[in-house]
Amino acid sequence: MTFLVVNDVHKGFGHLPVLKGINLEVDLHEVVVLIGASGSGKSTLLRCINGLEAVDAGEVRIGDLEVTAPDVDLDAVRQRVGIVFQQFNLFPHMSVIDNVTLAPRKVQGQSRSRAQDAARELLARFGLADKADDYPDRLSGGQQQRVAIVRALAMKPEVMLFDEVTSALDPLLVGEVLDVIRELKQEGMTIVMATHEMGFAQEVADRVCFLDGGTVLEEAPPALLFGSPQHATTRSFLARVARI
Amino acid sequence: MTTPAEAPLEAPTIPYVDPVRRARARARGRRDGLIASVSTVVVFAILAYLITSSPGWPKVQETFFNVDEAISAWPSLIKAFVLNIKIFLVAEFFILILSLLIALGRGLRAPVALPVRILSTVYVDFFRGVPTILVILLLGFGVPALQLKGVTNSPVVWGTVALILSYTAYVAEVYRAGIESIHPSQRAAARSLGLSSVQTTRYVVLPQAVRRVVPPLLNDFIALQKETALVSLLGPIEVLRSAQIDASANFNYTAYVVAALLFVAITLPLTRFTDWLQRRDTRRRMAGAM
Amino acid sequence: MRRSFLLSAAIPAVAAMALAGCASEADTTASSASPSPSTSQDCSPETMQTLTPGTLTIGTDTPAYPPYFEDDDPTNGKGFESAVAYAVADQLGFSNDQVTWVTVPFNKSYAPGDKDFDFDINQISITAKRQKAVDFSDGYYTVNQAVVALKDSPIADATTLTELRESKLGAQVGTTSLDFITNDIQPTQEPLVYNDTNDAKSALEAGQIDGIVVDLPTAYYVTAVEFDNAKIVGQFPAQDGDEQFGLLMAKGSPLVTCVNQALTALKDSGELQSIQDEWLVGKDAPYFTE
Numbered sequence: 068m069t070f071l072v073v074n075d076v077h078k079g080f081g082h083l084p085v086l087k088g089i090n091l092e093v094d095l096h097e098v099v100v101l102i103g104a105s106g107s108g109k110s111t112l113l114r115c116i117n118g119l120e121a122v123d124a125g126e127v128r129i130g131d132l133e134v135t136a137p138d139v140d141l142d143a144v145r146q147r148v149g150i151v152f153q154q155f156n157l158f159p160h161m162s163v164i165d166n167v168t169l170a171p172r173k174v175q176g177q178s179r180s181r182a183q184d185a186a187r188e189l190l191a192r193f194g195l196a197d198k199a200d201d202y203p204d205r206l207s208g209g210q211q212q213r214v215a216i217v218r219a220l221a222m223k224p225e226v227m228l229f230d231e232v233t234s235a236l237d238p239l240l241v242g243e244v245l246d247v248i249r250e251l252k253q254e255g256m257t258i259v260m261a262t263h264e265m266g267f268a269q270e271v272a273d274r275v276c277f278l279d280g281g282t283v284l285e286e287a288p289p290a291l292l293f294g295s296p297q298h299a300t301t302r303s304f305l306a307r308v309a310r311i
Numbered sequence: 312m313t314t315p316a317e318a319p320l321e322a323p324t325i326p327y328v329d330p331v332r333r334a335r336a337r338a339r340g341r342r343d344g345l346i347a348s349v350s351t352v353v354v355f356a357i358l359a360y361l362i363t364s365s366p367g368w369p370k371v372q373e374t375f376f377n378v379d380e381a382i383s384a385w386p387s388l389i390k391a392f393v394l395n396i397k398i399f400l401v402a403e404f405f406i407l408i409l410s411l412l413i414a415l416g417r418g419l420r421a422p423v424a425l426p427v428r429i430l431s432t433v434y435v436d437f438f439r440g441v442p443t444i445l446v447i448l449l450l451g452f453g454v455p456a457l458q459l460k461g462v463t464n465s466p467v468v469w470g471t472v473a474l475i476l477s478y479t480a481y482v483a484e485v486y487r488a489g490i491e492s493i494h495p496s497q498r499a500a501a502r503s504l505g506l507s508s509v510q511t512t513r514y515v516v517l518p519q520a521v522r523r524v525v526p527p528l529l530n531d532f533i534a535l536q537k538e539t540a541l542v543s544l545l546g547p548i549e550v551l552r553s554a555q556i557d558a559s560a561n562f563n564y565t566a567y568v569v570a571a572l573l574f575v576a577i578t579l580p581l582t583r584f585t586d587w588l589q590r591r592d593t594r595r596r597m598a599g600a601m
Numbered sequence: 602m603r604r605s606f607l608l609s610a611a612i613p614a615v616a617a618m619a620l621a622g623c624a625s626e627a628d629t630t631a632s633s634a635s636p637s638p639s640t641s642q643d644c645s646p647e648t649m650q651t652l653t654p655g656t657l658t659i660g661t662d663t664p665a666y667p668p669y670f671e672d673d674d675p676t677n678g679k680g681f682e683s684a685v686a687y688a689v690a691d692q693l694g695f696s697n698d699q700v701t702w703v704t705v706p707f708n709k710s711y712a713p714g715d716k717d718f719d720f721d722i723n724q725i726s727i728t729a730k731r732q733k734a735v736d737f738s739d740g741y742y743t744v745n746q747a748v749v750a751l752k753d754s755p756i757a758d759a760t761t762l763t764e765l766r767e768s769k770l771g772a773q774v775g776t777t778s779l780d781f782i783t784n785d786i787q788p789t790q791e792p793l794v795y796n797d798t799n800d801a802k803s804a805l806e807a808g809q810i811d812g813i814v815v816d817l818p819t820a821y822y823v824t825a826v827e828f829d830n831a832k833i834v835g836q837f838p839a840q841d842g843d844e845q846f847g848l849l850m851a852k853g854s855p856l857v858t859c860v861n862q863a864l865t866a867l868k869d870s871g872e873l874q875s876i877q878d879e880w881l882v883g884k885d886a887p888y889f890t891e
């Protein structure tokens with residue numbers, strides 16, 4: 068069942084077109100991985116899906132909600148779509164527990180105690196129980212990124228977007244973050260993620276999309292796309308990535 | 312590295328330091344402390360000697376540092392200083408609120424808020440450019456001269472209003488710099504959690520911005536403390552005016568020195584307090600950082 | 602109006618200083634304050650130890666106000682003090698060309714260190730306290746204080762000190778007018794204090810004060826020339842002896858005796874009186890009674 072639809076979306080910044088008529092459909096509980104060179108439009112696509120960037124043309128729908136409708140309540144959209152960034156973007160002036168409970172309390176109107184109970188449960192599930200009262204500066208990059216994921220999950224989103232969430236991490240810390248995503252997949256979360264971790268993409272993706280020049284050039288199940296890419300551009304990209 | 316028997320087993324969280332190195336570091340610390348003390352004493356002794364042995368020193372001491380003058384001027388100075396403190400506290404309260412509103416007004420990007428943005432910008436440009444003295448004279452003598460019914464003509468009130476208008480412009484810019492120094496990704500992160508623009512500003516941007524601008528804010532407030540003296544142009548006797556009256560009656564500047572010390576006396580604790588706040592904030596955030 | 606003084610208070614103060622053991626200082630003070638030149642000195646441009654030999658350097662503040670100076674130009678010989686200065690110079694043998702004027706802010710006139718004038722003429726009144734820091738010539742003008750108010754002011758028709766006691770009064774800083782308010786009128790409300798008469802007038806027009814206290818010549822000037830709707834409410838009878846303006850000189854100045862000789866000669870010949878009659882009109886304002 069198709070849950071998320073991106074239909075012919077265009078988006079440019081100034082004179083620079085980034086998305087040039089992109090199409091994407093994601094089923095409920097599906098994990099779709101976006102790969103492609105830097106500047107191919109992966110991040111911009113993710114930011115258009117949760118309305119952080121307004122599209123120039125085309126439409127984005129999540130379930131029955133049209134994200135790109137002119138009168139849409141974007142705050143409502145964003146409650147249904149969690150996003151995690153490359154740079155964690157935790158709020159440095161708040162403890163971990165406050166980072167996680169801010170949105171549930173202020174947006175969903177939960178009481179502090181209820182929000183905290185839920186947050187502690189989530190933190191415990193991802194091995195962060197003892198970090199609840201620490202400030203982000205005290206945490207390692209991997210821990211910070213896990214907190215960022217927990218913070219997004221606390222809003223009980225229907226789909227999670229991951230924007231190169233391991234790119235800023237020490238290689239030793241990448242694993243703990245990928246473990247979290249792996250676990251989310253097992254729970255049936257609908258996920259769209261942009262990544263350079265080809266091994267992880269191959270393992271976790273139901274489908275891999277190769278973005279090039281602002282369009283989806285090729286999409287296929289991982290075995291197929293990594294095994295026998297159809298396009299020359301895809302092949303050369305994969306070859307370059309493999310050398311790194 | 313080898314681990315000798317003295318390793319602090321009972322307190323494993325304390326980093327282990329080789330005792331020889333530790334002793335060496337301590338000796339170095341003692342030596343540095345000694346050098347610092349000696350050089351301080353020597354420099355100040357030389358300065359004190361140069362000043363007090365100069366031919367004009369007795370006359371300067373008599374004119375600026377006269378204990379009898381200080382004692383006789385003290386009661387009227389301290390009474391006048393209460394006015395400075397009152398003006399400062401009232402002005403400070405309004406400045407903190409108004410300047411924040413102006414700073415936020417300047418940051419509004421919605422088309423409907425354009426008039427607010429223009430007004431805020433014009434306000435800041437105008438009041439930062441105009442000398443405070445002129446604002447004080449204009450409001451203090453000008454507005455009462457209009458003889459509006461029901462509007463006070465109190466020079467203290469209008470002088471304070473003038474300080475508020477003037478300093479709000481400065482402080483608004485400080486706030487704005489703080490707000491703009493917060494990386495857009497913080498806003499993006501908050502918005503993508505579903506927080507509204509207002510909530511994002513309130514809970515994510517402002518708390519960080521304000522922490523960052525505490526030192527420059529303090530600067531402006533210390534300047535404001537001193538500029539409360541400008542209200543004296545309108546007639547009220549604040550501490551510098553009181554010192555001036557004393558100085559011109561006795562042909563002795565000691566009262567100015569005493570007034571200056573009063574300003575320093577309230578500025579210092581405030582400075583140390585903000586230093587402490589900042590340190591506490593840093594410590595809390597960085598404690599145990601790797 | 603500015604900086605008037607109390608001469609009678611000077612004598613006991615000098616005696617007290619002498620008793621206190623400031624022998625050398627008291628001696629110079631006594632000789633300079635003494636109105637009778639006990640030792641006649643040879644006073645000519647050639648023999649006098651002026652700042653620049655052969656030139657008499659005279660200081661005053663700027664702006665220089667009527668009726669003491671005209672057109673803010675002390676060199677034109679117009680206005681009471683300009684005329685007095687040139688008369689003293691002439692008496693000492695200096696031609697008009699041998700007189701140089703320098704600007705001396707009032708607050709600087711009593712600063713320690715070398716003076717950049719031979720004498721300063723700026724409506725500075727002689728007081729005992731001031732004589733600790735500088736030397737004065739004999740008085741060249743005996744001044745009374747007066748109250749100026751708008752014609753519709755609540756104190757416009759006051760005739761007694763008691764009636765003034767409930768009023769809000771203003772004066773210029775550094776003047777004995779201010780001392781007079783505090784010590785003699787003793788109003789129930791704190792007086793307002795201004796940098797100059799212009800600010801005081803602004804406050805008067807803004808209704809912030811009921812009246813200003815100024816010296817009588819200034820009172821005549823502002824009511825006659827500058828201020829149509831104001832009047833002199835009254836002048837005060839001399840309290841505790843006469844208030845006199847004196848020429849200010851450096852402590853221990855070698856010129857004191859010569860300047861006093863010149864002033865005495867001007868008084869004896871009636872020239873000082875005629876200068877006064879020319880520039881300071883009207884002495885017929887009503888006197889306040891208790």
